Structure formats: structure tokens, C-alpha cells
Amino acid sequence: MAEPNETERDAHAQLFAEQPDLARFIETLKRVKGFSLYFAHCNVPTYRAKLTEAIRSRLTRPLVVVDTSPLAEMDQKTRPSVDGFVETKLEGVSEDAVVFITGLENLLPSRDEDRVWATTQELNWRRGFFQRMRRPMVFWLPEYALTLMARNAPDLYDWYSGVYDLEVPQRMRAAASRETLETIRDTEDQRWMSKDERDRWEDVLKELLAKAQSNSDPNNLSQAEAVEQSDLLDRLGRLYLQRAEYQQSRNYLTQALKISEKAFGTDHPDVATRLNNLAYALKDMGELQESKILLERAVNIATETFGANHPNVAAHLDNLASVLKDLGELQQAKAMSERALKIDEQSLGNDHPLVATKLNNLASVLKNLGELEQAKILLERSLKIDEVNFGPNHPNVATGLNNLASVLNDLGETKKAINLLERSLEIDEAAFGQNHPKIANRLNGLACVLRDLGELQQAKNLLERSLGILRQFLGDEHPNTKLVKANLDAVLKELGETSGK
Amino acid sequence: MIYPVHTVDEAYSACHPDIPLQPGDKRFVDLTKARGIRSNIAKKIANKIKHAEPGRYHHQLVSGHRGCGKSTELFQLQDQLRKEGYFVVYFDVEDVLDLADIRYQDVLVAITKAIEKELSDAKIEIDAKLRESLDQWFAEKILIIEQKIEGEASLKTEFGIDSKLPLLARALAMVTSHLKASSNRRSEIRQRLDNELGDFIERLNVFIGNARNLVRDGNFHDLVVIVDGLEKMHYREEDGTSNQSVLFIRHADQLKSPDCHIIYTLPIFLAFNVNLGHAYSDELVILPMVNQNNEEGINALHQVVSSRVAIEDVFENPESVNQLIAMCGGSVRDLLRLVRLSADNFPDKINDDDVEDATSRMAKEFDRILRDEDLPTLARISNTQRLSGEQSESRLLNLRLVHEYENGLRWADVHPMVRSLPRMREFLANPETSK
Numbered sequence: 001m002a003e004p005n006e007t008e009r010d011a012h013a014q015l016f017a018e019q020p021d022l023a024r025f026i027e028t029l030k031r032v033k034g035f036s037l038y039f040a041h042c043n044v045p046t047y048r049a050k051l052t053e054a055i056r057s058r059l060t061r062p063l064v065v066v067d068t069s070p071l072a073e074m075d076q077k078t079r080p081s082v083d084g085f086v087e088t089k090l091e092g093v094s095e096d097a098v099v100f101i102t103g104l105e106n107l108l109p110s111r112d113e114d115r116v117w118a119t120t121q122e123l124n125w126r127r128g129f130f131q132r133m134r135r136p137m138v139f140w141l142p143e144y145a146l147t148l149m150a151r152n153a154p155d156l157y158d159w160y161s162g163v164y165d166l167e168v169p170q171r172m173r174a175a176a177s178r179e180t181l182e183t184i185r186d187t188e189d190q191r192w193m194s195k196d197e198r199d200r201w202e203d204v205l206k207e208l209l210a211k212a213q214s215n216s217d218p219n220n221l222s223q224a225e226a227v228e229q230s231d232l233l234d235r236l237g238r239l240y241l242q243r244a245e246y247q248q249s250r251n252y253l254t255q256a257l258k259i260s261e262k263a264f265g266t267d268h269p270d271v272a273t274r275l276n277n278l279a280y281a282l283k284d285m286g287e288l289q290e291s292k293i294l295l296e297r298a299v300n301i302a303t304e305t306f307g308a309n310h311p312n313v314a315a316h317l318d319n320l321a322s323v324l325k326d327l328g329e330l331q332q333a334k335a336m337s338e339r340a341l342k343i344d345e346q347s348l349g350n351d352h353p354l355v356a357t358k359l360n361n362l363a364s365v366l367k368n369l370g371e372l373e374q375a376k377i378l379l380e381r382s383l384k385i386d387e388v389n390f391g392p393n394h395p396n397v398a399t400g401l402n403n404l405a406s407v408l409n410d411l412g413e414t415k416k417a418i419n420l421l422e423r424s425l426e427i428d429e430a431a432f433g434q435n436h437p438k439i440a441n442r443l444n445g446l447a448c449v450l451r452d453l454g455e456l457q458q459a460k461n462l463l464e465r466s467l468g469i470l471r472q473f474l475g476d477e478h479p480n481t482k483l484v485k486a487n488l489d490a491v492l493k494e495l496g497e498t499s500g501k
Numbered sequence: 502m503i504y505p506v507h508t509v510d511e512a513y514s515a516c517h518p519d520i521p522l523q524p525g526d527k528r529f530v531d532l533t534k535a536r537g538i539r540s541n542i543a544k545k546i547a548n549k550i551k552h553a554e555p556g557r558y559h560h561q562l563v564s565g566h567r568g569c570g571k572s573t574e575l576f577q578l579q580d581q582l583r584k585e586g587y588f589v590v591y592f593d594v595e596d597v598l599d600l601a602d603i604r605y606q607d608v609l610v611a612i613t614k615a616i617e618k619e620l621s622d623a624k625i626e627i628d629a630k631l632r633e634s635l636d637q638w639f640a641e642k643i644l645i646i647e648q649k650i651e652g653e654a655s656l657k658t659e660f661g662i663d664s665k666l667p668l669l670a671r672a673l674a675m676v677t678s679h680l681k682a683s684s685n686r687r688s689e690i691r692q693r694l695d696n697e698l699g700d701f702i703e704r705l706n707v708f709i710g711n712a713r714n715l716v717r718d719g720n721f722h723d724l725v726v727i728v729d730g731l732e733k734m735h736y737r738e739e740d741g742t743s744n745q746s747v748l749f750i751r752h753a754d755q756l757k758s759p760d761c762h763i764i765y766t767l768p769i770f771l772a773f774n775v776n777l778g779h780a781y782s783d784e785l786v787i788l789p790m791v792n793q794n795n796e797e798g799i800n801a802l803h804q805v806v807s808s809r810v811a812i813e814d815v816f817e818n819p820e821s822v823n824q825l826i827a828m829c830g831g832s833v834r835d836l837l838r839l840v841r842l843s844a845d846n847f848p849d850k851i852n853d854d855d856v857e858d859a860t861s862r863m864a865k866e867f868d869r870i871l872r873d874e875d876l877p878t879l880a881r882i883s884n885t886q887r888l889s890g891e892q893s894e895s896r897l898l899n900l901r902l903v904h905e906y907e908n909g910l911r912w913a914d915v916h917p918m919v920r921s922l923p924r925m926r927e928f929l930a931n932p933e934t935s936k
Contacts, residue, residue: 027847033514121601125733128595131519150869154900155733158567158834159519161841163866307872 012054021164022051026058028162029098029138035131037159038138041146042166045102048140051166052100062097064090069103081122082107083129090133098136105145120152127156143167205236226263227270230256234277244478246285253278269312272301276316279323288327295320311354314343318361330369337362353396356385360403372411379404395438398427402445409449418453421446437480440469444484447491456495463488504528505807507814509844509851515809516840521572524580528808532570532833535791535801537907542786543577547585549783550725550762560757560781562749564732564767565788566901568834571766574788575729578764587725588716590619594730599681603734603744605752606694607680612726612759613705614673616712621670625715627708632669635704639672642700643693644679698755706760713761725762732766745771753780769905770895773888789907790831793917802826802836810840817850828860830904830916839863860921867918870900876928879903883915883929 016022025040042048056063066089071079080088086101093099107119130137141149150157209232216225237252257274264270275298282291298316306312317340324333341358348354359382366375383400390396405420425442432438443466447459467488470481504527506515515528522529533541546561553559565571575591582589592615598607620627666674679686694701713724737744742751745768749756756765771777772787792798803822806812812819825843829836842859843851878893882903888894888911897903905913919925 024846028513028845031510031513031847035519036517037519118601125595125599125601128593147869150866151900155567158901160866161518161838162845163862 012057015051015054019051019166021166022054025162025164025166026055029055029059029136030061032136032161034134034136036136036161037130037156038136038162038164039146039149039157039160040138040140040164040166041143042140042168044168047168048102048166059098062094063100064093064097065100065102066090067103068101069106072103072106076118081126082119083126086133087129090135095134098138099133100138100140102140104139105142108145108148116148117152120149123149124153124155127153127159130156131159202236202239205232205239208232209236221259221263223263226259230259230263230270230274233259234274237281238277241281241284242474244284244474246281249281250278250285253281267301267304269301269305272298272305272312272316275301276319279319283323283326288323291323292320292327295323309343309347311344311347314340314347314354314358317343318358321365322361325365325368330365333365334362334369337365351385351388353386353389356382356389356396356400359385360400363403363407367407367410372407375407376404376411379407393427393430395428395431398424398431398438398442401427402442405449406445409452414449414453417449418446421449435469435472437469437473440466440473440480440484443469444487447487451487451491451494456491460488460491460495463491505809505811507811509815509847509849512810512815512851513841513844513847516806516837516844518568518834518838518841521570521576524576528805529573529577530801530804530808532791532801532805535798536789537792537798537909538789542574542788543581546578546764546786547581547587550582550587550723551585553762558757558760559762560783561762561764562767562772562777562781562783562785563764563788564769564772564785566769566790566832566898566904567733568832568901569788569790570833571732571788572729573833575727575764575766579727582725586720586722588619588623588719588721588723589725589727590615591727591729594728595733596730597677597681603731603748604691605748605755606691607677608728608731608748608756609701609705609759610673610676610680610694612728612763613708614677616709616724616726617670617673620712620715621667623719625712625719627669627715628711631708631711632667635708636668636672638700638704639669639676642697643690644672644675645693702755702758706758709759709761723762725764726759727764729766732768734768743771746774746776750774750776750780757781769898773890787905787907787911789911790904791833792906792908793826793829793831795908798831799823799826802829802831802833805833805836806840809837815844815851817852821851821853821856824856824860828863828917828921830901830914830918831906832901832904835863835918860918864918864921867902867916868922868924871902871919871922871924873924875902876925877932879915879919879925880929880932882913883920886912886914888913 025038028038042051052063052065066086068082068085071082071085074080082101082104086099090097090099104119104123108116139146139149146163209229212225212229212232216222216229221229233252233256237249237256240246240249240252243249253274257271257278260268260271260274275294279291279294279298282288282294295316299313299320302310302313302316317336321333321337321340324330324336327333337358341355341362344352344355344358359378363375363378363382366372366378379400383397383404386394386396386400401420401424405417405424408414408420409417421442425439425446428436428438428442443462447462447466450456450462451459463484467481467484470478470484474481476482502511502515504515506512531541533539542563546559546563549561550559563571563575579589579591590612592611594603594608594611597611597614617627676690679690709724716724731748734745734748749765749767749771757763767785769787772785777785791802793802803826806822806825812822816822825836825839829839839856839859842862843855845859846855848855875893875897878891878897879902882888882894882897888898888903888905894903898905902916902919903913904916905911915925920929
């Protein structure tokens with residue numbers, strides 16, 4: 001086995017420092033003879049690859065990694081069995097090799113419960129195969145998938161000789177999830193399509209939907225068809241919501257919900273997502289009671305499915321809190337929001353970006369309650385998390401600065417607030433360019449503070465820029481456009497001018 | 502390896518939680534008394550078979566928790582039966598069938614196949630004409646392809662692949678391979694077997710009759726079939742009935758139809774089904790966990806460890822073995838796993854910290870399985886020390902959150918690992934508020 005070079009050695013030294021289980025895991029793999037079963041849990045593939053290399057460099061016996069992800073791409077009914085697949089990969093491999101099996105989580109989480117069942121049962125029943133391979137077998141799984149295996153494939157699981165916790169350390173966790181968040185942002189960017197782009201996108205979605213509908217019997221959709229159609233309907237619904245065409249949005253989202261309920265039953269996590277999205281639209285429409293009821297259902301479903309302390313539950317609770325806030329049920333909103341925060345802190349760690357979001361939303365409830373000092377503390381914590389995770393020039397940080405500024409403004413710390421708002425505007429301009437709805441929001445915020453300071457001319461300039469952007473992106477009828485228009489009118493009035501349009 | 506071993510390194514190998522001991526292994530400890538049962542299970546079952554009335558076949562169901570030593574006991578039983586002059590056909594369904602979905606037809610075909618294989622391995626030749634007619638029957642009645650026009654041709658190509666196998670063996674290989682693969686062909690073949698059931702059982706029993714004659718000619722007393730692995734059947738409901746009870750109770754007559762002594766392993770929860778007694782007249786054998794609360798049990802479990810490792814050489818403090826015993830809940834597997842986990846750092850000698858660490862790592866895994874909604878049922882079992890037969894207990898037994906014991910009467914308790922979890926402790930201390 002090649003000696004690791006200096007930099008590798010350093011990297012490994014760091015891995016050993018942050019992973020107390022790693023040394024004993026390697027010792028065990030060095031000494032174990034023949035078959036034994038181990039589980040290692042780690043949910044970040046890049047980190048797992050680093051660990052694998054560190055382990056490989058310390059072992060004097062061969063190490064083979066069998067990635068089962070290709071199986072997830074195949075049809076569940078006709079794909080090779082997991083053990084059959086592993087067997088072909090082990091042809092010609094030394095008898096002395098340690099075998100790492102990765103990628104099983106791709107076969108496990110799925111809307112298709114039959115698939116989850118089939119996979120765990122297959123592993124459970126065919127565990128004898130792994131024993132017959134006469135080599136140490138290590139299943140690498142994310143924590144949740146390991147729990148799924150423990151509960152659904154107890155015969156295989158009960159063979160374990162060791163379970164090793166090799167999760168990404170807390171402080172790196174947020175950095176590791178950056179990738180994920182950036183992709184979330186990418187899809188979110190849809191929101192900021194120009195009107196033309198959005199019209200074209202609408203055509204695409206509608207055509208896909210029409211095709212899907214014409215190829216299926218609406219009274220008898222297969223699960224796959226239901227997934228496809230409810231997904232398209234959901235996208236259309238959200239598209240209309242961005243346009244503030246509420247009635248249309250509501251129709252699409254309601255249809256999406258109904259299809260999902262019919263295909264998966266009323267208590268499926270997919271249904272919870274649809275409920276959440278419809279509730280979101282209803283909240284924007286001001287139908288708060290209805291929105292509240294739907295979100296309560298979503299919370300219940302997620303609790304049943306994932307347990308009371310799962311981040312999914314926290315996400316729904318957080319949305320519910322924001323509806324309660326709008327309803328003026330502030331104490332209840334505060335309690336919900338606190339629960340959501342606690343769940344994420346406990347399950348994701350204190351420095352996770354989702355914790356930053358929860359802090360932010362709790363602060364907004366506190367702000368409404370007039371607990372400004374407390375709100376300020378939470379926002380500062382939230383901002384710090386985002387700065388550490390994303391770097392000081394990330395749009396998430398811009399949002400945090402904006403929110404903190406609004407509380408500071410309420411506290412009378414106007415100068416400070418303006419500084420933060422200017423920084424926030426700078427960050428977003430660098431990220432999105434000058435012409436973007438986000439910029440319009442920043443400009444509006446800054447203008448409001450300047451107006452309070454009596455800087456009316458400056459406020460007017462900013463509001464005009466803001467209005468121009470919003471007209472282009474959202475049209476005259478959008479509430480945001482109307483709001484900025486109203487702000488501008490007020491400033492113009494104070495300046496003794498009259499509004500042009 | 503010479504047991505007991507003297508180093509931590511060897512101890513890791515000597516204490517394997519998953520590999521059942523073969524007969525004659527020096528590490529074997531007879532746990533009969535420690536389990537609170539009167540007679541050795543292998544001897545008891547062998548005895549019942551020996552004393553079965555002529556023309557009557559013994560149908561033995563065996564159940565027990567996973568990891569309780571069931572497979573080791575079944576190996577002992579095999580050994581016992583062989584010593585007493587029986588021709589034993591043992592197979593694990595896991596190796597033959599797709600057990601994610603298993604029906605009685607599959608079991609019967611698997612039995613036929615296992616007998617055929619064991620006979621041919623022992624160079625015992627089945628009557629050629631019988632062999633040919635069975636082969637033909639499977640080919641024509643069961644394996645026949647839907648499109649009758651090309652039926653003959655397709656059958657021949659299908660057989661072509663396995664042409665090295667003798668008649669019947671190849672037909673059975675074909676049938677089991679179809680039953681193993683989840684396909685339309687599987688349900689088709691099951692349907693055919695069902696349609697032809699009377700005929701199938703008739704032929705199966707003629708075949709078994711021939712086999713029994715032949716083994717007697719070979720100086721064996723008789724033929725015994727052991728079907729292992731069915732206890733792993735995962736619980737699933739179909740039309741309000743569990744797949745387990747469909748197989749074992751609704752189709753009990755079919756499972757009992759082979760004319761020979763036969764032993765099946767049974768899922769533990771089904772052992773409490775009241776209808777089981779009506780379906781099987783021979784007394785069910787449940788292998789309880791070793792009782793780790795009384796001296797007999799503690800001594801036996803101590804012996805399980807000391808037969809593998811020289812405790813004085815491997816443990817810094819020999820007393821710490823007792824701590825492992827107290828936490829294993831009488832499960833041999835859990836005890837061996839705890840030794841392994843304690844050895845996981847490969848210290849020169851296992852010290853108290855290693856033991857503490859092993860215990861908390863295993864507790865963490867029990868915490869993974871435990872759900873909050875299990876707590877009330879667990880608390881009830883902890884208080885009453887018995888099972889009520891409710892559905893909610895099936896999960897707990899299956900996942901070994903609860904163990905079953907015996908001391909003349911059957912009783913049950915929460916696994917000590919589960920009891921040690923803060924969630925459980927809080928609930929037991931204060932069931933009202935901790936909800």
C-alpha cells in the first residue's frame with residue numbers, strides 16, 4: 001500500500017481528530033477475519049469519500065467500494081437484486097478484501113412505499129448472501145436510512161458487529177450543505193423570471209400537463225402519473241402565485257392536492273407538501289384561517305411520518321407560525337416558532353442554515369410582539385450563522401442584514417440601519433445585477449428609512465427605481481408593485497409633487 | 502483456533518454474533534436449564550420423532566427470538582437426528598426462494614427440491630420412471646408456456662440452459678427460479694400449482710415415499726425435513742389477515758401434507774395465535790431467552806463467554822463480564838456482540854471504560870428502533886411481566902425491544918438496554934407527564 005504523502009497525511013490527521021470512531025473502525029477492519037457486518041453512518045458523499053481514502057491508506061488489506069446507486073436508476077421490478085449486483089462487482093476481488101457498500105439510500109427514500117418495502121425486505125431476506133461472501137461488509141448509510149433499515153430489515157440489522165458514527169462534524173455541516181442550498185436557490189430563481197420568460201415557462205408546463213392528462217385516465221391515475229401531474233399542477237400554481245393571480249394559483253394547487261390525496265391517501269408526506277404550498281398561496285391571498293387549517297394538517301402528517309422532532313415538521317410549524325402571526329395570534333405563533341427552532345437546533349445543530357431561517361422568523365414574531373431587543377439578539381445570531389456558512393457576500397446574508405436593519409430602525413438606531421441596508425443592497429446588486437425584484441425590495445426598504453430621516457429626494461429616487469423594476473417583473477397589479485407605488489405617492493406628496501402615473 | 506482464547510484480538514474473532522455453532526464446536530454451552538425449560542430441545546424433538554406412531558408424521562413448529570440461539574439449536578437437532586440414524590434434509594428457505602413474498606406452493610416445491618438434492622448428493626438414486634414422470638409433470642402441467650402453439654419449443658429452449666442437470670432436478674430448478682424471481686411467471690406458476698394441488702401433493706408424496714424406502718435401504722431409520730428461515734417472514738397484512746397467518750394457519754394442511762417428519766421455524770408473534778393449536782396438534786417449541794436474573798442463567802451466560810475467551814486474560818476486571826451479562830437480556834447474540842464492541846478499541850485488556858462504552862453504543866442502537874408510541878406498551882409489559890397478545894406487541898417482539906422468558910410459565914420483560922434509555926426511564930417514573 002502506498003504511503004500517503006504529506007498533505008494527505010495532514011488531511012487524514014484532521015479526519016482522525018474530528019472522528020473519534022474512525023481509529024477503532026480501522027482497527028476493527030484490520031483485524032476482522034471473514035464475514036462480519038458493520039454499519040457506518042455519514043450522509044455527505046464527498047466526506048465519505050475522504051474517509052474511505054483515509055481508511056484505505058491505513059489498511060494493509062484491499063478495500064473495495066461497491067456503489068449501488070446504478071440500481072436506483074433501474075426498474076424496481078426487473079433490476080438485479082442488491083446482493084446479485086454486489087456479487088458481480090466482487091468477481092475476481094481478493095478474498096481478503098473489505099467491502100464497502102454505498103448508495104443504498106438511493107433505493108430507500110422514495111414516494112413509492114412499495115419500493116422502500118421491497119428494498120428493505122430484499123436485504124432482510126437475502127442477508128445470508130452477505131455472509132457467504134466471507135468478507136467484512138460495511139453498509140454506508142445516512143442516519144435516517146440506517147434507522148429505516150433497523151426498523152424494516154431487523155434480521156439483517158441484528159447481525160451488526162459495530163455501528164460507527166462518521167457524520168460530518170457539526171462545524172462543517174453547514175458548509176457541506178451549501179451545495180444543497182445553492183441548488184435550492186437555483187430553483188427559487190424561477191421566481192425572478194422576467195414576465196416574458198415566465199409566460200414561455202407557463203406554456204411549457206401547460207403543454208406537459210396536457211400531454212400527461214391526455215395519456216391517462218383521470219379517474220384512475222397510477223401513482224407515477226399522479227406524481228407527475230400533481231407536480232406540474234403544483235409548479236403552475238406557484239407560478240401564478242408569483243404573478244399574484246391568486247384564483248388561478250389556488251385552482252392549480254387545489255387540483256395538485258386532490259390528485260396527491262387520491263393517489264397516496266390523505267396522510268402521505270407528499271400530501272403534506274401540497275398542503276403546505278396551497279396554504280402558502282392562501283396566506284398571500286389573505287385567507288388565513290383556511291391556510292392555518294391546511295398547515296395544521298401538514299404538521300400532523302409530517303409528525304406521523306417522520307416523528308415529532310424532524311426538520312420537515314419544523315418547516316411546516318414555521319410556516320404555521322407565520323400564518324398565526326398574520327392572524328394576530330402572536331403568543332401561539334411564538335410558541336410554534338420556538339418549537340420549530342428547537343427541533344432544528346436539536347436535529348441539525350446550532351449552526352445550521354435552517355436554524356438561521358428559524359431564528360429569523362421567530363425574530364419577526366417577536367418584533368410584532370414588540371420584543372425588539374430579543375428580536376435583535378436572534379437576528380444577530382442568525383446573521384452570524386449565515387456569514388459563517390455562506391461567506392459575508394451571500395444573498396442570504398443580505399436578507400439577514402435587511403431584517404436586522406428593520407428592527408434597528410424600530411429601535412431608533414436609524415444610522416446603523418441605513419448602513420446595513422446599504423450593505424445589503426450592495427451584496428444583492430453584485431449577486432443579481434441592478435435589475436431584479438430583490439433589488440426592488442432593498443430599494444424600497446432603504447427608501448422607507450431615508451424618508452423617516454427626512455431625506456425625501458433620495459427616497460423618491462430609490463422608490464422610482466424600485467417601481468420600475470417591479471412593473472417589469474410583476475406588473476402593475478401585483479401587491480408589491482402597488483405597495484411601492486403607494487410609498488412613492490406618499491413621498492411625492494410630502495415633496496409637494498404629484499405622482500406621474 | 503483453540504478455545505478459550507487469550508488475547509483481545511482473538512476474542513473479537515471468537516465472539517461472532519452471527520455465525521451459529523456447528524455441532525461439536527467446543528464453544529457450545531447447553532442452555533436448556535438456563536432458559537427455564539425442562540429438557541434439551543434437540544433431544545426432545547428427536548425423541549418425539551423417534552416415538553411417533555407408525556404412519557403418523559411429526560410436524561414440529563419451533564420459534565424463538567432472533568439471536569436466541571435457534572440456529573445453533575437446529576444444528577444440534579440435525580446432529581442429534583443423524584446420530585440416531587435419520588436421513589436429515591435441512592435447508593434454509595432464504596437460499597431457495599424469494600422470501601419477500603412466499604406462499605405455501607413455494608415451500609412445497611422447495612421441500613421437493615431439497616429432498617431431491619440431498620438424495621443425489623448422497624448418491625441415492627430415485628426410481629428412474631418416477632423421476633421421469635415427475636419431470637414430465639412439472640414440464641407439462643406447471644412450466645408450460647401460455648402460448649400453446651409454441652409450447653413444446655419454448656420448453657425445450659428453457660431446459661437447454663440447465664441441460665447438465667438430471668431430469669427432475671432441472672425441472673425443479675426451473676420452477677424455483679421462477680418462484681424466486683418476482684414476475685408474472687411466478688403468479689402463473691403458483692396458480693397452476695394451486696389448480697393441480699391434489700395432483701401435486703399426490704406426486705410429492707409418492708416421491709417422498711420412494712425416498713423414504715431408499716434411505717431405509719441405506720440403513721437410515723427414516724427421513725426428516727428441517728425447513729429453517731420461515732421465522733424471518735416479515736409481518737404484512739393482506740385483506741386484513743397477516744401473510745404469516747395465511748401461510749401457517751390458513752395453509753397449515755398444505756404445510757403438513759408431505760408424508761414425512763417435518764420441522765418448520767415460526768415467526769415469534771404467531772406463536773401466540775390461538776388458532777395455531779387447532780392447526781398443529783404437535784406441541785409448539787419456543788426457545789425462550791436465557792433468564793439473566795437468576796443464578797443459573799447468569800452462570801450459563803458466564804460460561805458462554807468463558808468457553809470462548811479466558812476471562813482473566815482478556816478482561817482487566819473479570820467482574821465486568823457480569824455487567825455485560827446484566828445488559829444482554831439473556832440474548833446470546835447481544836452478549837457476544839457486547840464482547841465484540843468492548844474489544845473494538847483493541848486494548849491490551851478490556852477495561853471498565855471499554856465495557857461502559859460498548860454498553861452505551863449498543864443502547865444507542867436500541868434508541869434508534871424505539872418509538873415514543875411504544876412506551877405505553879413497554880411500560881405495561883414492564884409492570885405485568887407478560888404479553889397480552891395485542892397487535893402492538895408484535896413490533897416489540899420482532900425488534901427485540903421485549904424478550905420472552907420461561908420458568909414453568911411464560912413471562913416477558915423489556916430489554917435491559919431499552920430500560921436504560923432516558924426516554925424509557927422517564928416514562929416508567931412518570932407515565933402521565935412524559936407523554
